[in-house]
Amino acid sequence: MTEVIIIGAGPAGLSAAMSLARGGVRTLVLDREPEPGGIPRHCAHSPYGFREFHRPMFGPAYARRLAAEALAAGAEIRTLTTVTALHPGGRIEITSPEGSETLTAPAVLLATGVRETSRAARLIGGEKQAGVLNTGALQGIVHLNHQRPFRRPVILGTELVAFSALLTCREAGIKPVAMLEPGPRITARAPAGWLPWALGVPLRLKTRITQILGRSRVERILVDTPDGPDEIETDGVIITGGFRPDAPLVRASHMELDPASGGPVVDPWGRLTDPAYFAAGNLLRGVETAGWCWAEGQHVAGAIHAALKGQLPPPGGARLRIASDAVKLALPQVIVAGAQGRLQLRLARPVRGRLRLAQDGATLLERRIDSLPERRITLPLPQPRGTGDILVTVEE
């Protein structure tokens, strides 16, 4: 009988599968794609694998290695299998080319990853035509299909993934005409900013797309710039970043979703509000590196192992509540005294000041903070007294 079902065969899911299977746990990994590996399957350029395999690897090789390790450890991987519902106590509904069925396991790990925010969700104006793609779609089209969706697109956004899109374009012989960032500075860390310069792609800050025009294909875009409205001739738009947890299964289930992170509410062991379910990887918060997700997979595998032996404390704890508009997300959302691990935070805007975690008026943790949005911030887990709410505030 299956002891653990893992939903999602990306870095977090496969890392947990390998670890659990090596520990003798009967583990089944489900993935809706034809091949396991997740997003790295079509990231042909970035360096992967330092943390996990102690050497630099390309995405596809890294994805194959993760899957091979999990299989070698004894995990079973079923692809082309879509989970359609999560029910209490680890009962899930799936469908595959063979048909639909219900599976049950004492523990279910959700590792369904992220997606980028779409053009529609950003409320970008104009017509709805072909040639507007997220990075995820672009990389699939270029690396998996060897097709070329456009010749001279613009790239919207400057998170790390935008530079990945730039490299994908270069490999496919696509020459972006501009890289646009609505904010005053590049979101990704410093060295990335050299890339557009090196590739001869003009970077335009404080520039927002107002309309994407062209009835059947992209013909031009209208932009708002510090010098007023402008027009750019282009045949495509790559909409990058704004990663959101892909959590519709949790949203439609009996378990609680955190509106701040967009992912499930978890405790320090990655347990959801139904303790038969665990979560790890980018589903928790939006995007992190593959290596980070892999480490989370290792961590949650340890927790699941303990849970199967009945060694985890019963669910419950103090709730973390964000009481500052400077803080975008904080997790785990449930804090338990004595638990090991780190608190993860992200800011909604640039912040310089003091971050405070307090419970019933008493400060549990205080830190000076000077950071930009979308950067990883980690702190020791606070040690609560009782189950009163822990408020996260920032003094600027």
Next chain:
Amino acid sequence: MPDLLPNYDVAVIGAGVVGCALARAFTLAGARVVVLEKAVDVLDGASKGNSAILHTGFDAPEGSLELACVREGYRMYHEIRDRLGLPVIRSGAMVLAWTEEEVASLPALMAQAVANGVTDVSPLSTAEARALEPALSDRVLAGFRVPGEHLIDPWSAAHGYLLQALDNGAILMRQAEVLAGRRSQGIWHLATTAGAVEAGLVINAAGLWGDEVDRRLIGESWFEIRPRKGQFVVFDKSAAALAGHILLPVPTKITKGIVVCRTAFGNLLVGPTAEEQDDREHATLDTATLQALIRRGCEILPALARHEVTATYAGLRPATEEKEYRIRDDLAEGYICVGGIRSTGLSAALGIADHVLGLAKGNWTPLTDPVWPRMPNLSTEGPRDWQAPGHGGILCHCELVTRREVEAALTGPLTAGNMGGLKRRTRVTMGRCQGFYCSAELARITEGRLAQPMLGGEDD
């Protein structure tokens, strides 16, 4: 003399929902029908984007042709939908008043509903409205309920009408824009971008181009199209639980106003706007208007603020200088114009087709045992394809669209012509990720199979 017989008895110009219903009505009546569509796929104009409501006609002008067609269209949809596999979601509607002025207009609207034959309307107090719709804002003052207003799939309906015509012998010509025509010895000779077509009777159902087709064929038009744009915001499926009923405002002279309702596919819709414009081809979205729609939606359903936007779209209604439909027959010239179907076309299409069939006074022998195709169900009512074995796997994960469904939409007499058409037939990429996950696989599967390919950028 056989050489004086035209190729077709009837040429329907335009494959919007009205053209599709006309094709069905005339084919079942025994006529040889050709449908001429200028785009690469059907439903490419006004029928591309509407609010997907099957209206009862409770608020249509008394005694109007529009009212008669909406009533008959509504009746016929319910009569034939089972055999064509078309869904209906019996949501009912509430007309809600948010100001004292609107409250004062409710009795007259209810009286009009009754006069229009919609007799099952009932008044609602704030408490009654909120008991039926707990997510409704407490700022609602009063309203009334119209149980017969329903939600349908706006595309499977039209596809079903046309497919039944095609399955019974009609011909669809795409990329066949009518350029000119002349009539001699009782036969129309139409020049189209796809070649010459002969027909005894020409029916202009060109929607947004109705007046232009009139001018090309009979030299003048008795109306002028004044496109009216409607923008919409579609919320995530998680928001659908917030509204069981269709939530309608008190209508004004020119528009039914901004509606909040579920869709047949399980999302929640807010819209449309009503914006006059000259352009009949381009329906552009603008951010400020979309934000205003979201604000309006949140005023009606405060909890909507916690839900994500899945999609946005804009449609153009073929309004004219008058409110009434602009239907006129000129049988001496073998010509019927079905123009100005400005907003209720989806509800009225079958009724309009029946009315026009009556006008045509054709001498055909109705089909005794016509074929009834069954449309695939994409709505939340009834089983979806993924629930039946052999579906080949899920391709679009957000909307649970199977490979078998996509394959079916790429074959047969109504094969998709472009991505828009494939979306309308299957819902691929129309969910929350908007193609993040499945675009690559779709680009691979559709390569070389769509008249207008999904990807550009191939030519050097």
